[in-house]
Amino acid sequence: EPEVTQTPSHQVTQMGQEVILRCVPISNHLYFYWYRQILGQKVEFLVSFYNNEISEKSEIFDDQFSVERPDGSNFTLKIRSTKLEDSAMYFCARLDSAGGNEQFFGPGTRLTVL
């Protein structure tokens, strides 16, 4: 059983369009993360989100990115105006605070910007 689910599994969009990627935790956790992986490269941290606030973000997470938890359950990553270089796999992760700070990753959303 997946720790988190992500939708969609694959999104194709035109450059300049807005996209929203969704992460749905299976149980009620407070710490969430977004990471991305450009094809063939390593996984990079984007942002962490704790108790409905951003707790940490990377240099990659600029003004075109935003995160929120609009309904207290789904956790979303919005990219306002996509660029070609935003094409990547985007992973949502959650923290297993009960188990000692291990992170578990969702299956990812593959974003392709044309």
Next chain:
Amino acid sequence: GIQVEQSPPDLILQEGANSTLRCNFSDSVNNLQWFHQNPWGQLINLFYIPSGTKQNGRLSATTVATERYSLLYISSSQTTDSGVYFCAVRMDSSYKLIFGSGTRLLVRP
């Protein structure tokens, strides 16, 4: 910032062979995880191992935090072990994981 280096970058094995993957990190960490990225791109948790040794079936891992390295052992490799193996670390001052560049493993039948 902290550097995480993995070696070797690529590894080809014959089915049944054993291997050791290495992860070096440049600063003190309080969390280290090993992942297997399968051909579908999913990141599968293998070990959460900030220190010590753990075993899970044919896989085992050892982290020597004082010497800033971790090792992942794969014994009797199978074709399904193919994929990319990442180690990732976390420092005291942060909750983010910092990934290495991975070891790409191909196990041939």
